[in-house]
Amino acid sequence: MAQTEILKMLSPSAVNPDRLPSGGMPALTQSDVAAMLAGASRPVVLLAYAIHVTDDSSRIQLASHVYSWAAELALSEKWKITRGRPIVRNMSHLAVAETVSPGVCLSCYGNRYISNRVCTNCNGTGRKYPTHEERAIEIDVSECRYYKLWRHRYQRIYEYLQKLGYTLETIVAKNNREEEIIFANA
Numbered sequence: 001m002a003q004t005e006i007l008k009m010l011s012p013s014a015v016n017p018d019r020l021p022s023g024g025m026p027a028l029t030q031s032d033v034a035a036m037l038a039g040a041s042r043p044v045v046l047l048a049y050a051i052h053v054t055d056d057s058s059r060i061q062l063a064s065h066v067y068s069w070a071a072e073l074a075l076s077e078k079w080k081i082t083r084g085r086p087i088v089r090n091m092s093h094l095a096v097a098e099t100v101s102p103g104v105c106l107s108c109y110g111n112r113y114i115s116n117r118v119c120t121n122c123n124g125t126g127r128k129y130p131t132h133e134e135r136a137i138e139i140d141v142s143e144c145r146y147y148k149l150w151r152h153r154y155q156r157i158y159e160y161l162q163k164l165g166y167t168l169e170t171i172v173a174k175n176n177r178e179e180e181i182i183f184a185n186a
């Protein structure tokens with residue numbers, strides 16, 4: 001089974017032990033999910049849930065973890081940030097949004113409508129890869145400053161999330177392979 005198929009099953013209804021399987025496919029239990037994510041660090045588990053479970057709490061916890069990571073990077077590299085400007089927090093949230101929902105319109109956040117009007121940014125499709133200008137607005141820096149400075153920093157936060165994603169895929173693939181070996185020997 002493809003990794004994405006497995007991860008699609010990591011939904012709240014699938015992990016609810018009270019839910020009876022409706023078809024021939026047995027519902028996943030909490031322990032099945034735990035087995036698939038065995039050995040994964042907390043941020044990797046949060047990413048798995050943020051991508052595959054439609055529940056905001058994993059995404060919020062992931063954004064908060066990424067923010068701590070980015071804040072440490074900012075401290076160690078002595079980024080100059082005006083007090084009270086949440087640039088690092090904004091970058092962390094944007095990087096999580098772009099990782100968890102790639103290509104989602106940043107004006108309507110994929111909802112396709114803004115106050116009952118069709119979103120003009122994505123023409124009501126809910127999908128549009130952000131331009132550098134839009135990223136600058138989200139992060140709350142000028143476009144010029146974004147090009148000169150913040151773009152590279154944003155890229156590093158985004159790459160940190162991409163690395164978590166590769167780790168997640170590797171772990172699920174490995175755990176899935178081990179399960180097949182166990183079944184083959186049973």
Ligand SMILES: [Zn+2]
Pocket residue numbers: 105106107108109110111112113119120121122123124125126127
């Ligand atoms: Zn839109």
